[in-house]
Structures are given as structure tokens and as C-alpha cells.
Amino acid sequence: MHITDTFxxxxxxxxxxxxxxxxxxxxxxxxxxxxxxxTALGEGARRYVGNExxxxxxxxxxxxxxxxxxxxxxxxxxxGTPKPLTLDDALALTRSTTVRYVAPLIVGSAPVSHRQxxxxxxxxxxxxxxxxxxxxxxxxxxxxxxxxxxxxxxxAVIGSALKQNLFGNAPALGRWIRIHDRRFRxxxxxxxxxxxxxxxLGELAIIPLSRSQSLFDTESLFRILVxxxxxxxxxxxxRAVSEILKTRHGGEEDITVITQNALLGTFDEIFxxxxxxxxxxxxxxxxxxxxxxxxxxxxxxxQRTAEIGLLxxxxxxxxxxxxxxxxxxxxxxxxxxxxxxATAYGGVWAMGHLFPDFPIGVxxxxxxxxxxxxxxxxxxxxxxxxxxxxxxxxxRALSGH
Amino acid sequence: MxxxxxxxxxxxxxxxRVHALRGIDLDMIPGDxxxxxxxxxxxxxxxxxxxxxxxxxxxxxxxxxxxDTTTLTEPQRAAARRERIGFVFQSFHLLARLxxxxxIELPMxxxxxxxxxxxxxxxxxxxxxxxxxxxxxxxxxxSGGQRQRVAIARATIMRPLILLADxxxxxxxQSSGEEVVETLETLNRDGITLVVVTHDPRIGxxxxxxxxxxxxxxxxxx
Numbered sequence: 001m002h003i004t005d006t007f008x009x010x011x012x013x014x015x016x017x018x019x020x021x022x023x024x025x026x027x028x029x030x031x032x033x034x035x036x037x038x039t040a041l042g043e044g045a046r047r048y049v050g051n052e053x054x055x056x057x058x059x060x061x062x063x064x065x066x067x068x069x070x071x072x073x074x075x076x077x078x079x080g081t082p083k084p085l086t087l088d089d090a091l092a093l094t095r096s097t098t099v100r101y102v103a104p105l106i107v108g109s110a111p112v113s114h115r116q117x118x119x120x121x122x123x124x125x126x127x128x129x130x131x132x133x134x135x136x137x138x139x140x141x142x143x144x145x146x147x148x149x150x151x152x153x154x155x156a157v158i159g160s161a162l163k164q165n166l167f168g169n170a171p172a173l174g175r176w177i178r179i180h181d182r183r184f185r186x187x188x189x190x191x192x193x194x195x196x197x198x199x200x201l202g203e204l205a206i207i208p209l210s211r212s213q214s215l216f217d218t219e220s221l222f223r224i225l226v227x228x229x230x231x232x233x234x235x236x237x238x239r240a241v242s243e244i245l246k247t248r249h250g251g252e253e254d255i256t257v258i259t260q261n262a263l264l265g266t267f268d269e270i271f272x273x274x275x276x277x278x279x280x281x282x283x284x285x286x287x288x289x290x291x292x293x294x295x296x297x298x299x300x301x302x303q304r305t306a307e308i309g310l311l312x313x314x315x316x317x318x319x320x321x322x323x324x325x326x327x328x329x330x331x332x333x334x335x336x337x338x339x340x341x342a343t344a345y346g347g348v349w350a351m352g353h354l355f356p357d358f359p360i361g362v363x364x365x366x367x368x369x370x371x372x373x374x375x376x377x378x379x380x381x382x383x384x385x386x387x388x389x390x391x392x393x394x395x396r397a398l399s400g401h
Numbered sequence: 402m403x404x405x406x407x408x409x410x411x412x413x414x415x416x417x418r419v420h421a422l423r424g425i426d427l428d429m430i431p432g433d434x435x436x437x438x439x440x441x442x443x444x445x446x447x448x449x450x451x452x453x454x455x456x457x458x459x460x461x462x463x464x465x466x467x468x469d470t471t472t473l474t475e476p477q478r479a480a481a482r483r484e485r486i487g488f489v490f491q492s493f494h495l496l497a498r499l500x501x502x503x504x505i506e507l508p509m510x511x512x513x514x515x516x517x518x519x520x521x522x523x524x525x526x527x528x529x530x531x532x533x534x535x536x537x538x539x540x541x542x543x544s545g546g547q548r549q550r551v552a553i554a555r556a557t558i559m560r561p562l563i564l565l566a567d568x569x570x571x572x573x574x575q576s577s578g579e580e581v582v583e584t585l586e587t588l589n590r591d592g593i594t595l596v597v598v599t600h601d602p603r604i605g606x607x608x609x610x611x612x613x614x615x616x617x618x619x620x621x622x623x
Contacts, residue, residue: 017498310494313455314508314555315483317476394455398490 020300021332024293028336028374029343031289035282035370036344036362042275044360049267059100060133061238062258063093063224063245083249084220087149087209092248093226096240098233103129103225104149104209108216110180112158112205114166121162122204123179125212133227136201141173141188144208152208156184160192161202179205180215234259279366283373289336290377297329297385301392308389309397318390325386326379333378337371402562402594403429403452408461410447410617421447422458423617429596431562434589436608437598444617445598446567452596453486453565454478466562483512487556487593489585491568493548495540495555501547502527502536505554512559526554530584546577553584563594570604582607 065085090104106125111118128146130136136143143157156177163172163186172186184207193201213219228237238257245255301308311321344362351360405427412419421444429435437445450456451463454470463470465481473481495504502523509519527533530550540548549569556564566585570578582604589595599605613620 306494307496310496311511312479313453313482313488313494314511315479315481315559316511317479319476320479320511395450398455398494 017300020296024296024332025336025339027289027292028286028333028378029340031282031286031377032337032340032370032374033343033347034285034340035279035373036341036366037347038278038282039275039366040344040348040360040362042271042278043363043366044358046268046271046275047359047361049271059228059230059234060259061226061228061234061241063226063241064222064256064258065220065254067254067256083252083254085224085245085255086219086221087213089245089248090221090224091149092244093224093241096237096244098229098237098240099226100229101129101133101225101227103127103133103227104221105130105223105225106209106212106216106218107222108212110215112162112166113178114172114175117166119162119165119203121159122200123212123215124204124206125209125215126206127209129227130206130225133225137191137193139189139191141186143188144206149209152210154182154184154211155187155208157188157190157206158186159190159200159202159204161200162205163189165203177205179207182211182215184211275363279369286373286377290381293329293332293378294381294384297325297382298388300328301325301385301389304389305392305397306400308392309394309399312392312394313398322386322390325389326382329378329382329386330375333374333382334371336378337374340374341367341370402431402466403427404462404464405451406462406464408448408451408458408463410444410451410456410458420617422451424461425617425619427612427619429563429594431594432589432592433594433596434586434609435594435596435612436605436610437596437612437614438600438602438605439614439620440600443614445614447617448614449565449567449596449598452563453488454482483508484559485562487559487561487564489549489553489556489564489566489569491571493540493545493552493572495548495552497540500537500539501532501543501551504540504551505558508555508559522558523554526558530554544577545573546580549573549577549581550584553581553588557588557593561593563596564588566595566597568599569597570599570601578604 063085065083085104087104090102093099093102103126108123108125109120110123112121112123113119124130126144127149128144131143138157139160141157144155145153156179158166158172158177166172166177167175172189175186176183177186178184184205190201190204190206207215226237226241228234238259241257242253242255246253249255308321311324312318316324348360348362351358405425408422408425408427409420410422412421425448437448439445447456451458454465454473457471461471465485468481470478470481495501496507499507505523505526506519509522523536524533527536530553532547532550532554535543535547535551540551543551549572553564553569564585569581569585573581578601585595585597586607595608597604597608605611
């Protein structure tokens, strides 16, 4: 800064308490607004990812054949053929008390036809439990009926895109379709839900598990989806599932259990770290605000020397003067913080309107923390000027030195 | 009531040590009217500051109502200023952002007196000084004489034993000065101990006891 600018700044700052206070409020408001806004953005990102994953069902465990150390990857190609998962394995899992649903799955691909129209579609062999486990929703009709998984009727639930391709706008419920060389009656149509677990839910036909076993001539399951009773029980369920299947497979740990909880937990952790990091960056602006407050307060003290001297002559002890200046600093910080929060909420509201899909939200802890930090900053940086004021010699102060 | 014994005070000015006060002895009884005169630098303001407990002597004893003030802690000295001493300054030292009434109220606010009583006492004092219609005026809306009378009201609102006035008429024209001195003398007649520091002989001569100071020592009193 050029010396004349420094003088100009000082003269402007000396102009009056109103400008001085406005300056301090502004500094604090900007600091707090950035802290709150940035943590809200971080929290929003966390929620966004969390929501995306919750669509898959948060209490879900996926059991797949084969042992793999890294979660999420395919079973290893070397290391021997693992024992396949069977329907009996799946039914055995229902013994665990923390398991709510078990949904065994067989996945294959087959041509699906209605009259002259034919499409190649993903065929899912499943049971009635798939509906709650995967949060599937029906546009029309019913899902697969519950009952003995060994004996399924020749019925099918089809995805919305498949229905459109085969039937157009004509009604499909109750009609017969051909999958490969077998006939199935359409009893339900899924709501369009997009993709989930890497499968297009639109181009899908779901048939009873026993029917898919004979269709694809296989006994082994592609996956077993397990839903725990609560999200907290996911870890216990994971252990129980491993334990039961290990016993059934002769002591061999030849299955892999993937929990979304682990995945969600990782994301939670990543985004919490991110939020903290971003909050930390914003906290720097708070520190800057604090230093500005200290400077302006120091100017205020030197400007109000005579006043401080008078207060001392009128019998105010040093502690009283210290308190007066600290309260000023504290009030300014808190008012600034409230203004900053209002600004941040305005920003959050505006962003919520601009990007309605992004679940931006101010985490309550951020508000409390911001208020606390503002107060602490104000007091911390107010202490030095206030102590200077309290220690002024009254005789010198009164004569204006 | 007030007894100074061998009060000395030195200041460091550059490389030199300046003896502002050299062995001052002084006694005062309640209701005294004392003027301290002398040229600039004679130590009269330093003496007033020590009397007002704003400054500490380097040596000597100062007894106020039988209490040795040199042994008091800073908060105790502040309390003594609040309860027993009133100050009137040459430059008034009114707070510009407060109204006349609020300025007068300030010592009571600092002393923690409850608001209803404060308002009552302020109103009474304003009436007594003929400033009732100026209560809500800010200092910059008052004349010099009015400002000094507001300052006197502030100095006496806690009913102190002693009123210390440092050049109370220094910033006033003659008629305003006259008015202010009369206000001070009225308070003195009502029982307050009054000490006026001045270099205006016309003001100083009016006091019952007159002290002349030169070079930090009392030359003579009459």
C-alpha cells in the first residue's frame, strides 16, 4: 500500500463509528457466509451421492460366488472354481435374525417376443422378495406372487421400455409373451426407473426363479441379495451370511459379500473430509475477518482515548473497560455472523432454486460452529485492543495522548 | 478529611527527570473552597490528579477520609473515584454521541444504580441547574457554558465529597465562565469540598483558601 493510501484509509476509518461498525460487520458477515455456504455445498455433495446410492437400498448386502479381497471387483479368474451358490444357500440365510429379506437372483439373456416383435432382453429369475429388496415400483399390475420358490408360475413382470417395444401403447397386462421357447403371461409392468446395479430396468423381464433355472438350465445363482433389518445391522448380517455359507460350503470361504454400507461409509467419509477441508479454507476468511476486527478496534481505542480516560476518572476500573470493549467486539461478531448466516441461507435458497436436483443444505453443526467461531474470533481479536484500552493511563488518556 | 504529607512526583521527560511535585503538605476539611494557582508546569494539574486518585505519588502519604490511599489497589482506587470524587475538566469531556441527560447519567450507570433512580436523579439535577429543557440535546447542540454545567452535573450526580475542577472556565467566555463558577460555588455552599485549578486570578481570588504553586512546591497560601 502506498503511504498516501494508508493515510487515506486511516482517515476514512476515523470518520465515525458507523462506518467502522459497518466495516466490521461486513468482514464478519463475509467470513461466516463463506463458511456456512461452503460447508452447505460440501454437505449437499455428500447428500447427493448418498441419495444416489440409497436408491439401491441402503440395507442391502450382495452375495456373489467366489472369493475376492477387493470389494466391488469381479470374482478372481484364477484360484480354482468356487462352489456355486444355490437356492438352498439362499433359503438358509433366512435363518439369521437380522435378515429381513433374501432375494436369490439368476440373470441371463434371451429373446422376448410378442407376435412378430422380438427383442433381446435381460431375464431376471427372482422371487417375490426382489420387489422390496430393490425398491422396485410397478406402473401396472402385480409383482411375482410369493410362494414356494421351487414352483413358480409361468408369469413375467416386464420393464417399461420392453413393454413399449413389444406392445406399443396397447395394454400388455394379461397377454402372453414368449421368452426363448416358453410362454409367460404378463402380470406387471415396472415403472421407468433407469439403471440400477448396472442393469437397465427398462429392458428387463422378471420371471420366477424356478422358471429361469429351467430356462437357462442352471442351478447356480448369479447373486443373492440380502436385506438387513436395519442399516445398523448390516455389519452383523454380513458376518452371519459369511458364517452360514462357510458352514454350508464345507468350511470354505468361497463367497464375497458386498455391502453398500461400506461403500456409503466410504463416501460419507470422503465427503465429510471434503466438507471439513472446504470449511477450513473458509475459516481462513474468518481469521482475516478477525484480524480486520482487531485492527479496527485498535483504531477505535486510539480514537476513543479521551473517552476511556473519562470513564476511568468516573470510576470505571480497568476490568470494566476491558469488558466494554470485549462486548463491543462480541456483539459485532455475533451480529456479523447472523448477517452472514442470512446471506448464506439466501445463497443456499437461490442455489436450491437454480439446481433443484442438488440437495444443498446447511448442516446444523455448521451453524453452531460458525456462530461459536465468530464469537471466539471476535473476542480473541478483541482482547488485544480491549486490554490496551483497559491499561491506558487515565491522566495521559484525558489529555488526549 | 484530606491530608497530604510529603507528596512528591517525578516524570521522565527525555533524559531529564522533572520534579512535578516536591514534598507537598496539604490539609483540607469538608466544605473547603480551595484554589490552586500558578504558571504552566508548576505542578498544579499533577497535584489535582493525585488528589483525584488518577495518579500515584512517588513518595508521601495521601489520606482520604482516614484511608491511606497509597495502599489501595487499582479497583479500590476506581471505586473511591466513583463514590467520593467528582471531576470537572477544561475541555468538558462530554461524550458526543450521548445526550446531556445520558452524559449526566453515566457515573450512575457505571456504578450500577438502577435506571428508575437514575432518571429521577438526573431530572432533579437538570432542574437544579436550569438545564431541564436541554436534557435531550447532544453536546454539540449546547453552548460552552451549558456543556460545562452538564459536566458539573455529571461530576456531582454521585454526591461526592470533593469536586476537582481543572481550569473549568478555560474554554469559556467571561459570562459563561462566571455562570459556571457560580454553579460551583453554590455546590460548595451546599457542603461539597471544592478545589479549583486555574491561572485566572479573578477566578482564583474568589476561593476562601488560595494556594500558589511554583516549580512543584507550594509557595504560600492565604
